[in-house]
Amino acid sequence: MASLDSKKVYITRVGLKNFQGELKRLYEIRREKVGNPEEDPDEVLLLNQKIEEIERVLKNHEIIKFPSKNKRDAVQLGATVTVEVGGHTSDLTIVGPPEVNPPLGLVSHESPVGKALLGCKVGDVVTLSSTIKMPYKIKKVFYS
Template sequence: MGENSKQIILTYEGVKKIEEELEYLKTIKRKEVTEKIKTAISYGDLSENSEYDEAKNEQAFVEGRIATLENMLKNAKIIDDEDIKTDVVSIGSVVKVRDLEFDDEFEFTIVGSAEADPAKMKISNEAPIGRGLLGKKVGDKVEIQVPDGVTTFEILEIRRQ
């Protein structure tokens, strides 16, 4: 089981984002890179042509990203809204928690690793907080190992997005 065959869990929103990026890369970005390569070739000598090298590197990156995204979609398990439970934390759940030490409230959305975006409080099911919250119920107190020690969260609410 290589990295490529690992099942990727996505919400519909995640699938849409990947499809949009794919569309952009396949249409606009591919054309841009092809134009850059053509322009660079027109400068002549390719052996000392940094524009050509850059354009070829960019092309390799774009094609690699396209392959990665297509692979993600091919191996994706898409979570339907009906699959998202509200009695226990699962992938796709929005979880409201209270940090008992600092008495702060947070809302995390538990997502598959491909959709994780900590800045938007989208936490991977494979990250310590995501793993710690999975399967828990409202009222549960959960101790989670974080980089600077242990945090205790009390689960206040579980809902769908």
């Protein structure tokens, strides 16, 4: 069984660039903080933990590859899905856990929503099993 340090993590090309940029920014912040006696040691510790987390993602990442054009009708990792839920339409992009950001519509393929949408096609309706049953109608599937 793979350890957390070596487990493959899926990220998009955009996510890769974002993580690389964030790591560079955090290195610069750390350079300013280390050795400064006025810095809070807990803050430096949190900064180092964030750096290690991003380094682990970059070390173990695998770029999400889109399916061939003839297989893009089904929701797979990397797909953006237009769904209708409760009369409202929104776009959800299926990503790996490191990129999750629900306010931006980035949901993990390991989340209940992500798992339910994987394999669906336009016109399908899936209902999540939670305290409130919410049917998700697939309106569009695209890769970009």
